[in-house]
Amino acid sequence: MQDSQDYETASISHCDASEDKQLLSEHADKPARQLSWYRATWTLRNVLLSHLLTCLFVYLPVVYFAFQREASSQACDRKLSTWSPALDEGAVSYLPPAPFAGDILQTNKWRGEVGVTPSAEIDKAWTDIGVGVPGFRVSAEEVRVLGKPFRKGTRTLHAMPDGKGGYVAQLEVNHLLHCLNNLRQAMAWNYDHYFAGIPVRDVQIHHDALRASLQCTSDTTPVLYYDDAAIPQRQFSFPDFSTKHTCRDFDKLMGWTWSTERMVLWEDVGNSTFHQPELSREAREKEAQGDGPHGHLGHGR
Numbered sequence: 001m002q003d004s005q006d007y008e009t010a011s012i013s014h015c016d017a018s019e020d021k022q023l024l025s026e027h028a029d030k031p032a033r034q035l036s037w038y039r040a041t042w043t044l045r046n047v048l049l050s051h052l053l054t055c056l057f058v059y060l061p062v063v064y065f066a067f068q069r070e071a072s073s074q075a076c077d078r079k080l081s082t083w084s085p086a087l088d089e090g091a092v093s094y095l096p097p098a099p100f101a102g103d104i105l106q107t108n109k110w111r112g113e114v115g116v117t118p119s120a121e122i123d124k125a126w127t128d129i130g131v132g133v134p135g136f137r138v139s140a141e142e143v144r145v146l147g148k149p150f151r152k153g154t155r156t157l158h159a160m161p162d163g164k165g166g167y168v169a170q171l172e173v174n175h176l177l178h179c180l181n182n183l184r185q186a187m188a189w190n191y192d193h194y195f196a197g198i199p200v201r202d203v204q205i206h207h208d209a210l211r212a213s214l215q216c217t218s219d220t221t222p223v224l225y226y227d228d229a230a231i232p233q234r235q236f237s238f239p240d241f242s243t244k245h246t247c248r249d250f251d252k253l254m255g256w257t258w259s260t261e262r263m264v265l266w267e268d269v270g271n272s273t274f275h276q277p278e279l280s281r282e283a284r285e286k287e288a289q290g291d292g293p294h295g296h297l298g299h300g301r
């Protein structure tokens with residue numbers, strides 16, 4: 001109690017009359033002082049200095065942030081992605097944030113009318129983003145960067161047979177889209193059209209590859225729900241799948257696969273170095289009898 005009273009007394013006495021007088025006299029000669037301040041300010045030196053400061057605090061940050069935006073997404077890619085020549089060769093960039101074209105009621109390039117057998121155009125659209133995309137060559141050094149063994153048990157990396165060296169690779173995105181295409185074909189309503197008479201035992205692996213990838217990327221975008229006054233008979237809300245995403249530019253990436261010096265066409269990749277045509281013939285005959293394995297890796301060959 002005693003302490004706080006002392007404090008109040010002290011702060012009141014601090015604002016004494018002599019200080020007030022000093023403040024008044026300062027105001028009295030203000031115009032003259034303003035003029036000299038003005039002259040002093042607009043010397044050449046100060047003009048240059050102010051330009052320099054503007055440059056430092058306005059232009060440079062703008063330029064910096066413009067570059068930084070691109071640089072930081074590249075840094076992010078490198079930090080969060082496995083090494084890929086697509087990252088090194090500038091094939092990965094981002095589109096502006098935009099909603100998915102996720103409307104429930106729609107058809108598109110990859111999705112036809114309900115109940116209609118998929119057209120050749122739809123099949124082509126899927127091939128064009130899956131196994132229709134070329135592979136690419138990686139060097140031995142790059143295989144080491146990927147942390148992959150050249151030989152493990154009975155398995156050996158497939159070297160390009162054209163004598164130019166290197167090993168064969170493919171973008172994961174094209175593999176996964178191929179998986180999704182296979183599942184599309186294996187759906188009950190499409191099955192007879194695509195797989196009539198052919199035993200399909202490896203659809204599971206495509207299913208599982210997509211599960212693993214979806215869990216790996218774990219997209220955390222909130223999907224909102226809405227109610228439609230035009231459909232009052234509907235009991236439950238609709239999910240809005242047109243969620244906003246910052247997508248990698250897929251078309252640009254596919255442009256890279258077709259234009260990079262690394263490109264290898266699947267027909268030039270050749271057969272397995274261990275391939276024995278006689279055994280292959282036998283296996284086909286067995287398969288025709290209905291109990292051979294139906295190879296899923298072969299890029300449609």
Ligand SMILES: *[C@@H]1O[C@H](CO)[C@@H](O)[C@H](O)[C@H]1NC(C)=O
Nearest residue numbers: 270271275276277278280281
């Ligand atoms: C690959 O294997 C197939 C089937 O056995 C054979 O017909 C073809 O000639 C082989 N291709 C090459 C490049 O060896």
